Amino acid sequence: xxxxxxxxxxxxxxxxxxxxxxxxxxxxxxxxxxxxxxxxxxxxxxxxxxxxxxxxxxxxxxxxxxxxxxxxxxxxxxxxxxxxxxxxxxxxxxxxxxxxxxxxxxxxxxxxxxxxxxxxxxxxxxxxxxxxxxxxxxxxxxxxxxxxxxxxxxxxxxxxxxxxxxxxxxxxxxxxxxxxxxxxxxxxxxxxxxxxxxxxxxxxxxxx
Amino acid sequence: xxxxxxxxxxxxxxxxxxxxxxxxxxxxxxxxxxxxxxxxxxxxxxxxxxxxxxxxxxxxxxxxxxxxxxxxxxxxxxxxxxxxxxxxxxxxxxxxxxxxxxxxxxxxxxxxxxxxxxxxxxxxxxxxxxxxxxxxxxxxxxxxxxxxxxxxxxxxxxxxxxxxxxxxxxxxxxxxxxxxxxxxxxxxxxxxxxxxxxxxxxxxxxxxxxxxxxxxxxxxxxxxxxxxxxxxxxxxxxxxxxxxxxxxxxxxxxxxxxxxxxxxxxxxxxxxxxxxxxxxxxxxxxxxxxxxxxxxxxxxxxxxxxxxxxxxxxxxxx
Numbered sequence: 450x451x452x453x454x455x456x457x458x459x460x461x462x463x464x465x466x467x468x469x470x471x472x473x474x475x476x477x478x479x480x481x482x483x484x485x486x487x488x489x490x491x492x493x494x495x496x497x498x499x500x501x502x503x504x505x506x507x508x509x510x511x512x513x514x515x516x517x518x519x520x521x522x523x524x525x526x527x528x529x530x531x532x533x534x535x536x537x538x539x540x541x542x543x544x545x546x547x548x549x550x551x552x553x554x555x556x557x558x559x560x561x562x563x564x565x566x567x568x569x570x571x572x573x574x575x576x577x578x579x580x581x582x583x584x585x586x587x588x589x590x591x592x593x594x595x596x597x598x599x600x601x602x603x604x605x606x607x608x609x610x611x612x613x614x615x616x617x618x619x620x621x622x623x624x625x626x627x628x629x630x631x632x633x634x635x636x637x638x639x640x641x642x643x644x645x646x647x648x649x650x651x652x653x654x655x656x657x
Numbered sequence: 658x659x660x661x662x663x664x665x666x667x668x669x670x671x672x673x674x675x676x677x678x679x680x681x682x683x684x685x686x687x688x689x690x691x692x693x694x695x696x697x698x699x700x701x702x703x704x705x706x707x708x709x710x711x712x713x714x715x716x717x718x719x720x721x722x723x724x725x726x727x728x729x730x731x732x733x734x735x736x737x738x739x740x741x742x743x744x745x746x747x748x749x750x751x752x753x754x755x756x757x758x759x760x761x762x763x764x765x766x767x768x769x770x771x772x773x774x775x776x777x778x779x780x781x782x783x784x785x786x787x788x789x790x791x792x793x794x795x796x797x798x799x800x801x802x803x804x805x806x807x808x809x810x811x812x813x814x815x816x817x818x819x820x821x822x823x824x825x826x827x828x829x830x831x832x833x834x835x836x837x838x839x840x841x842x843x844x845x846x847x848x849x850x851x852x853x854x855x856x857x858x859x860x861x862x863x864x865x866x867x868x869x870x871x872x873x874x875x876x877x878x879x880x881x882x883x884x885x886x887x888x889x890x891x892x893x894x895x896x897x898x899x900x901x902x903x904x905x906x907x908x909x910x911x912x913x914x915x916x917x918x919x920x921x922x923x924x925x926x927x928x929x930x931x932x933x934x935x936x937x938x939x940x941x942x943x944x945x946x947x948x949x950x951x952x953x954x955x956x957x958x959x960x961x962x963x964x965x966x967x968x969x970x971x972x973x974x975x
Binding site: 465468470473474477481482484485486489490498499502503506507510576577579580583584587598602603604605626627630633634637638 | 665668672700701704705707708709710711712714715716718719720721723724725727728729731732733735736
């Protein structure tokens with residue numbers, strides 16, 4: 450047997466399903482972080498992300514795995530399973546994810562903050578705020594826009610890979626991404642304007 | 658390039674994924690001359706930069722180690738189960754090769770064997786618990802170990818099934834002649850008391866009372882005595898004479914109903930008594946009064962057996 454890092458995902462999967470623990474560990478080590486981050490970026494919850502990651506790899510151990518190598522790479526299949534798991538959980542917890550309005554109050558335009566950060570001693574803090582703001586804005590997107598943003602932008606997948614994971618056409622991914630970015634930019638700008646007006650109000654109150 | 662065309666490629670342009678060099682040049686040229694499209698391109702680039710930063714900030718995040726531990730545990734468990742099935746299949750295949758086992762029957766046989774083992778284990782457990790409960794009770798009521806002609810009775814379920822109702826020192830045995838006849842069996846009052854106690858084994862030994870009647874202890878000659886006013890045979894001779902006198906007389910004195918047949922009218926000079934369950938229908942066939950609506954049920958009864966094993970009398974129990 451070759452070293453685990455030289456094996457393809459598919460051969461590691463075959464070995465793992467045969468009971469090879471090191472092959473399973475190698476496959477897990479190779480794919481778990483991306484899947485965990487995808488679930489985290491989609492749900493905003495670490496516990497959900499952990500559950501989803503575990504479920505995805507549990508699926509690989511089940512007898513009725515439906516992975517077909519001729520239809521795409523294993524990684525796309527894993528993201529597809531992860532997506533289904535996330536959507537299932539989001540559907541269950543829909544009533545509990547209603548914090549978007551509160552997040553919007555704190556959101557500022559990303560590029561403005563980055564520009565300020567270059568000249569501000571609190572650059573790191575501002576950058577962290579920017580990152581958090583954008584993350585929350587992504588979480589506030591509708592699911593079908595959110596998933597293309599996460600896959601294509603945060604996970605840096607190609608359109609083709611994302612299309613395989615989402616079980617849709619490449620053109621659909623492209624158009625969704627375009628609309629998702631437009632919506633995200635619009636929201637971030639709206640958040641920024643909202644914060645500026647809130648800042649004016651605070652200043653007026655301070656000087657009153 | 659028009660503004661509409663610019664908008665369609667602005668995302669790819671900002672992301673740096675517009676591979677067509679001609680389109681890229683054309684888009685840049687349009688942005689240089691169109692302020693709104695230039696602003697759009699700036700926003701798109703800023704957004705791409707922010708999203709990259711978000712992605713980079715989470716790049717080190719990964720699932721907790723407990724997730725991997727749980728998965729590996731699951732894998733080991735699955736491997737263990739698979740190994741068990743492989744072992745069963747291998748053993749079955751080997752047996753099949755030796756023609757010891759019909760492979761097609763292997764699984765049902767295995768299931769039956771497991772079931773039988775479970776039933777046997779359950780019965781053994783119940784028996785042990787019942788025996789322990791019984792011996793505990795016996796210890797609290799008597800300190801004398803009963804013996805019958807040197808045989809240790811304690812723990813002997815067959816001897817408990819057969820009522821050994823005899824005592825040389827029995828205060829209720831007043832007749833000297835009767836005493837002489839009962840000297841064949843040596844036991845104390847405690848023996849009689851103990852052996853008359855209903856035991857948890859009654860239901861078990863009842864079903865095989867015939868087999869026990871042939872056992873050495875069961876073959877001992879015994880006699881009977883009165884038991885505190887409750888109707889029991891006093892002694893073999895008395896019983897025999899009473900039985901021979903007629904059923905009505907016996908029923909009034911001892912509740913024993915003689916089972917008189919043409920060939921067993923010989924005097925009863927001893928025997929054994931066993932406790933059994935008798936179908937009501939069988940009692941009705943003997944001419945005994947039974948509740949007609951419950952002929953399908955059984956009643957408990959003591960049956961007096963002669964030395965030759967024939968049933969000579971029966972006493973119904975409440």
